[in-house]
Amino acid sequence: MDQIQTFSEFNSNLFQEIYMLFCGMQDCPPLYSYGPAVRDSYIFHICTKGKGTFYSGENSYSIETGQGFLIRPDRLTFYQADETDPWSYVWVSVAGTDIARYFELIGITPDHPVFTCPDPEKAKSYVLDMIAHHKMSFQNEIYIQGVLLQFLALLIEGSGYKSKSSKKVADVYVSQAISYIYKNYQNPVSVQEIADFLSLNRSYLTELFLKTVHLSPQQFLVKYRMTKACELLENTSLPIEHIAYSCGYSSTFSFSKAFRKVNGTSPSRYRQDKKTNPYSMELKRYSRD
Numbered sequence: 001m002d003q004i005q006t007f008s009e010f011n012s013n014l015f016q017e018i019y020m021l022f023c024g025m026q027d028c029p030p031l032y033s034y035g036p037a038v039r040d041s042y043i044f045h046i047c048t049k050g051k052g053t054f055y056s057g058e059n060s061y062s063i064e065t066g067q068g069f070l071i072r073p074d075r076l077t078f079y080q081a082d083e084t085d086p087w088s089y090v091w092v093s094v095a096g097t098d099i100a101r102y103f104e105l106i107g108i109t110p111d112h113p114v115f116t117c118p119d120p121e122k123a124k125s126y127v128l129d130m131i132a133h134h135k136m137s138f139q140n141e142i143y144i145q146g147v148l149l150q151f152l153a154l155l156i157e158g159s160g161y162k163s164k165s166s167k168k169v170a171d172v173y174v175s176q177a178i179s180y181i182y183k184n185y186q187n188p189v190s191v192q193e194i195a196d197f198l199s200l201n202r203s204y205l206t207e208l209f210l211k212t213v214h215l216s217p218q219q220f221l222v223k224y225r226m227t228k229a230c231e232l233l234e235n236t237s238l239p240i241e242h243i244a245y246s247c248g249y250s251s252t253f254s255f256s257k258a259f260r261k262v263n264g265t266s267p268s269r270y271r272q273d274k275k276t277n278p279y280s281m282e283l284k285r286y287s288r289d
Contacts, residue, residue, distance in 0.1 A: 017098045019096050021095055025048075026088065029081070030081060039073055042095065045068055050082060053082075055079065066118070066120050067117065068115050102152055176198055177198060185248050188250060255267070
């Protein structure tokens with residue numbers, strides 16, 4: 001079977017909480033694979049037929065019809081169709097200021113990227129509908145937002161999510177802290193500030209993070225800042241100083257020191273290496289105005 005692929009890109013001017021970047025669908029031949037690669041956006045994949053395997057970091061997940069996985073921009077991933085029953089899938093890439101809240105509702109965490117879709121054919125119909133309205137206009141943008149929310153509601157239905165009160169207290173606090181980090185990483189936010197926001201003792205917040213995501217709040221904050229820094233180094237020509245400030249660092253020195261500790265190289269060298277040997281990307285990220 002030949003590989004068949006369809007996708008469309010979108011630009012959102014009206015919505016900020018969550019919005020579409022691009023979406024598409026693909027029928028894969030046996031053993032078709034993508035990666036290993038680091039993507040630059042959050043991308044839902046839903047298997048509509050067949051099966052395959054998704055690898056994220058050191059973990060692997062067998063995916064069948066009605067299951068899906070989320071690719072995160074800070075993770076090295078690889079996925080491959082089955083040899084005898086190759087999958088078909090749809091994908092939807094999203095961004096926004098409150099996407100962490102939607103991931104929580106769907107039941108996705110950094111260490112649990114797999115979810116259930118109760119009606120993969122309906123998910124496919126949503127993607128086809130969004131592709132059909134890809135031409136830029138305010139009318140289409142609002143229409144696509146409505147379809148995107150239906151798509152997300154379908155995934156939330158598959159999670160069986162009821163309410164915050166049914167979740168563990170630790171999960172609720174950590175989710176709120178992560179959301180706070182996503183919204184404030186550009187500012188000189190501290191772990192104490194996050195703890196104060198949640199009305200928690202700093203030591204208790206650290207304990208919750210270590211148990212839930214296996215990182216301290218400070219490690220998670222630095223990791224996210226470094227992810228955004230890498231995006232800016234790869235996709236913009238901003239001076240290192242401006243990138244440092246954009247990622248919450250008060251000086252280029254402190255930023256470079258943190259960057260080297262996480263990535264093993266300096267920001268300028270990282271940018272140079274990316275220009276000479278960039279990752280193979282399926283789609284270039286569609287930037288917002």
